[in-house]
Amino acid sequence: MMRTSVTEVMAQNYIRAARIRGLSNYEIVIEHVLRNAIPPIIPKLGVQLSSMITLAIMTESIFNWPGVGRWLLDALSNQDYASIQAGVLVVATIVLAASIVSDLIGAMINPLVRKEWYAVR
Structure with missing residues (x-):
């Protein structure tokens, strides 16, 4: 992800202009490339975090490790519907919170998205 984004930014004209002005590679990368x-x-990253949580639950189930995945499978086999509902609710809340937080941080950092949010108001 990061490599693709950096490659796209490095191909921009303002990076060429910075090189022509005589900025060092370090200054270009820190001040221009990473910022963009x-x-x-x-x-x-919020989507990645939700995938990591899902895969962690699957890994716990496959390797029979104690954890949320094992707990949910035990609840399924025992038909403990209250535990199943609670587990799904907690996992869904964590995934949703991670997605919302990553979107808000992205909006605070990215000036284009921030401008769109102010335009909607």
Whole structure:
């Protein structure tokens, strides 16, 4: 993700202009490339976190490790519907909160999205 974003930013004309002005590669990367490459990545981190949680639950189930995945499978096999509902609700809340937080942080950092939010008001 980061590599693709940095590659896209490095191809921009303002990076060429910075090189022509004589800025070092370090200054270009820190001041221009990272500042413009990171904001599109932040909202994607919420989706990555939800995938990591899901895969962690699956890994716990496959390798018979104690944890949320094992607990949910035990609740399913025992037909403990209250535990199943609670587990799904907690996992869904964590995934939703991670997505909302990553979107808000992305909107605070990315000036284009921030401008859109102010325009909607």
